[in-house]
Amino acid sequence: MTKNATIIVVIILVVVVAGLLGWYFLREKPTNNNLSQTLNSSNAVTVVRPAAKTVWIMDGSFNPSVVTIAAGETITWVNKDLINRKIAADPHPSGSSLPTLLSDELGQNETYTYTFTTAGTWGYHDYLNPIKSGQIIVK
Numbered sequence: 143m144t145k146n147a148t149i150i151v152v153i154i155l156v157v158v159v160a161g162l163l164g165w166y167f168l169r170e171k172p173t174n175n176n177l178s179q180t181l182n183s184s185n186a187v188t189v190v191r192p193a194a195k196t197v198w199i200m201d202g203s204f205n206p207s208v209v210t211i212a213a214g215e216t217i218t219w220v221n222k223d224l225i226n227r228k229i230a231a232d233p234h235p236s237g238s239s240l241p242t243l244l245s246d247e248l249g250q251n252e253t254y255t256y257t258f259t260t261a262g263t264w265g266y267h268d269y270l271n272p273i274k275s276g277q278i279i280v281k
Contacts, residue, residue: 196220197276199227199248199268204276213280216257221248225270229254232265234272240264 195215198205200222209217221227226247231240243266245254258264258280267275 199223202271203274207276208279209276210279210281211258213259213261214257215280216255217278218253218255219245219248220253221250224250227271227274228269229256229266230269232267232275234267234269237269240266244269 195209195211195217197209197217197219199219202223204219211217219227219229226249228247229243229245231237231243233239237244243256243264247270248254258278261280264278264280265275266278267273
């Protein structure tokens, strides 16, 4: 590469880097004052997410095996076992007490989440090993 070509490449690189640095430091950044004003305005919308509870599947059992929640709360099952698990509503095999409570097979570290909207006591089990069971009490 000739000396003139090298100088041109260096100049182009300097211009590009300067442009990127200028963009980064001069762009408009949100401020905490804007956030406070938004949160304090009379038109602000408050989003309340239902609480989430976790049931761990470990050593072939559900822990905790009985969970009490309010209607609208969410349960997340986390499979920590080495073998696949499948969450299903009682009774086995139909799951007819709550047909929508049915996961895919969960491999190790996979999760299944379900939001309970109706009060009641809901039994569930591992469809692949129905002896393993638990209960969700929704108030």
